[in-house]
Amino acid sequence: MESTAARISQAEPVPSQPPCDDSALAVRLRAGDEAAFEELVRSAGGRLLAVSRRMLGNEDDAQDAVQESFLSAFRSLEAFDGRSQLTTWLHRIAINVCLMKLRSRRRKPERQIGDLLPEFLEDGHQRNPSRPWNPEGDPGIETSELRAIVRARIDELPAPYREVLLLRDIEELDTEQTAEMLGMTPAAVKTRLHRARQALRALLEPLFTEVQR
CATH class of the missing domain: 1.10.1740.10 (RNA polymerase sigma factor, region 2, helix turn helix motif)
Incomplete structure (x- = not known):
């Protein structure tokens, strides 16, 4: 058998x-x-x-x-x-x-999330504000290439932030389901997800800014 x-x-x-x-x-x-x-x-x-x-x-x-x-x-x-x-x-x-x-998985030493988040001035405005970009609308980027780029940058996030982003934005679990899966409170999930999205945008921005020049 x-x-x-x-x-x-x-x-x-x-x-x-x-x-x-x-x-x-x-x-x-x-x-x-x-x-x-x-x-x-x-x-x-x-x-x-x-x-x-x-x-x-x-x-x-x-x-x-x-x-x-x-x-x-x-x-x-x-x-x-x-x-x-x-x-x-x-x-x-x-x-x-x-x-x-x-x-x-064996990983290289992870970057701290603070190194990836945008900096803000005392008046609340972002230092070096992000330029608007729409990678999906750029004819120079194939869908498969875009997926590979995004996935690679997600993998650069610190593990706790990567996990939340994968569950909420990739698997589309709701906040309560994600909290249960990771043993967190819903409030902690929301905070970590917000930071993960900010960090991912910071990682992606140089790539798409270069493409749009």
Whole structure:
């Protein structure tokens, strides 16, 4: 009999299929029904792969995260209480797996967030105010290139700010969901997100200012 990991690997994630009856599927999964497991991979695999790609920005890491997410879900089926959709539960597991992968990566010494934030004068005006720019409207930048640039700059943010930005702006979780995932208060999420966005803009601005000259 094939291992669970092998079945996941062979079941290349495809665009997610319409959801089935979650309660019935969970019962079948707990009973060890292999067909149910394959059905779960087919129905949710595409979504989990997309999430992992966005969070990790690396195809190999994303594929590994999908496998780890399904394995984690399979081991903790008893924790699924049916109050949310099975796919929603899997989504949260995938995000947790991706966060752990991000935190385990060996990184260069991180810059302090204060080094990336704009400076303000005593009168409240910003020192060296940002020039307006619209990178999406610039014909010199391809969409794929823009995504790669933005992703690379997100990775330069200090980890706590990068995580909040990924969850709120990339995964589009709401403030309360993000707070729960990261063990923070909603107020702390809002503050950290604001600073993360400011820092990201500061990192991106020199690139797009140069393009627009």
